[in-house]
Amino acid sequence: MSMEMPYFMTNPKWYKEKWVGSDTDGGVEYELTSEAPPKAVESFNEYMDYMENGATVYPNDKEFYFKKNPAWYTFDEKEKMYIITKDAPKEAMDSYWDYISQAKIVQY
Known part of the structure; x- marks a missing residue:
């Protein structure tokens, strides 16, 4: 099951990316900026739930x-x-x- 591009990613001013882990084993983490509007915050939370659980725990x-x-x-x-x-x-x-x-x- 794939996910559409989250709304918060539609504006680069709303989030930052950082690499965590080693050069060979790791991944990108996202962090919202203070410019993210409420709809982007909601989108970020949904994205994080999806990434942690594979689906929304509470549909x-x-x-x-x-x-x-x-x-x-x-x-x-x-x-x-x-x-x-x-x-x-x-x-x-x-x-x-x-x-x-x-x-x-x-x-x-």
Whole structure:
């Protein structure tokens, strides 16, 4: 399964590339710049989910209200989960709890 070019990559001002690893074994990592608009941030998050999981873990996560504004959530890389921010209004917090309650437990 392949993925279309992510939206955040359509403007070179929105991201930086860096090589990680050795000369013979490694890969490119992407990092967003401060110029990336909310739609590019969302695209970047989808891309990272796809690269880590091969597919979106929560296929309906875009339907949750808290995902409508990137200022309302962040992604915790260590815990591999979304975290609601203090800027989120009550409706977004309620949506976040609905999201968490529907999350699937994945065993590795």
